[in-house]
Amino acid sequence: MKKKVTIIGGAGTIGTILKKGLSDKYDLTILDKAIPFDIENFIQVDATNFEQLIRSIPKDSDALINLLTIKTENDLYNINQFQEMTEIHFTLSFYIMHAAITLGIPKVVYASSNHTTDYYEYDGVSTLSREITTNDYPFSRGLYGVLKLASENIGHILARENENFSLINLRIGSVQKNELKALKEKKRLHYTILTHEDAVHLFDLALQSTVKYGTYYGVSNNPGKPWSTENAWKELGFVSKCNAVDVLNENE
16 A cells, blocks of 8 residues: 655645656645645645644645745845745744644655755855765855754754654755756756756655654755765665756757
């Protein structure tokens, strides 16, 4: 029998990629406020309403994937945007972890971000003269990275205090809807992209993992990539199958 995985915020780019790539292996349910083009196994939910969220999550889920995200500008100077960012990237992260614990769902895979350490990266290149690792102090340039890190840390507390709960943080590099077009237009992506094939592979490994709590960078093995995936290889078994060069070469 397939394991049942619920993807919260699954109507966006990464959710669409995962649904396509993982549906043969897992029984997937998509939760989102936005209605996707493909509404099969979809439940519309406003995750800011905790009671509605916990009612909507299938109780027999084996794992939750948290892909909720929002983009704003000037969020450190605009009170409304600050509150909106905090709600989506911190409060809702807690809601999802708390829902998992309440419902007895043993695992959450959290789409964190490379922006937790973007102080060390400029235009896709590490400023440390080496790859950035999860051991480097997480300096961020903005609120988004700060909130992602805060959610990782809340998860660490909850995983430590709850025997039957685990959290895997994936600090995603760059995932693009049309990766070939994006690679041709943006030089940074040549270093930072996590290809569709690698994204599916990485999330699959995170779902299978027996790690209680772990944090990993999600980036393909692009020449000159700014982040290290060594611990993702050692602890999850992640080996990049398709990088930026492969995508460009395959479409020449």
